Amino acid sequence: MCGRIVARVLKKAWTKGGRIVIPPMFRPSYNIAPTQGIVVFRAGEREWDASIMRWGLVPSWWKDAAELPGQTFNARAETVAEKPTFRAAFKRRRCLIPCDGFYEWKATGAKAKQPYFIHPADPEGIFHFAGLWELWETADGAMESCTIITTEPNTLMAGIHNRMPVILAPEAHEEWLDPGVQGGERLARLLLPCDAVEMAAYKVGPVKGDGENLIKRII
DNA sequence: CCAGACGTTGTT
DNA sequence: GTCTGG
């Protein structure tokens, strides 16, 4: 479905002066920000279902369409089962968010930050973040949104930041996605920092100041 | 039993 | 969706 739309867009672009111009929404992103759409895998009828959802979970009961919750792009593993915003999704709507790496900014001074790019140690590897998704319905329509669960840092991440996304090993994927799996303890066992040997990091930059122009530099 | 509240975390 | 307070 999505693929067909992309193909149509490409056809239009190709016939337009012979130059390939990919619309912004289909360009690969090197730096996704909260509120943008990200790819989400969830349990489908037979196989995983891949969707694009808003990064920043909106609870099903959210009323104020003019102002969506602003800080729900991450959920803390330690509290996700209890927080009103996340607990319903934690029970039945868990997902995986694929990612080939992410940036983390290490505070190196009062206002100085040093960004790092963290990626799978295996060059062929893909991270699968543990996430939650939610359906939010209004009179005007519906939206699916998601969040990424964070936990304590492993030894690699500890040198960079005080939190890290929960990265699930392939063996844990099915259990995490299975809505039949209930019980906080069994799920909590999965929400731990992954082994540092699965990750590698390198400095991006160096960049001083608030990192405003970092994005341009990365791209 | 029902009405009403319930926000969350640390990216960019 | 789920919990709390009245």
Add this chain to the structure above:
DNA sequence: CCAGACGTTGTT
């Protein structure tokens, strides 16, 4: 050898 093409499908 080089220029130019190269996309997919039949639903919501």
Add this chain to the structure above:
DNA sequence: GTCTGG
């Protein structure tokens, strides 16, 4: 990147 047609 790779295949096809001229």
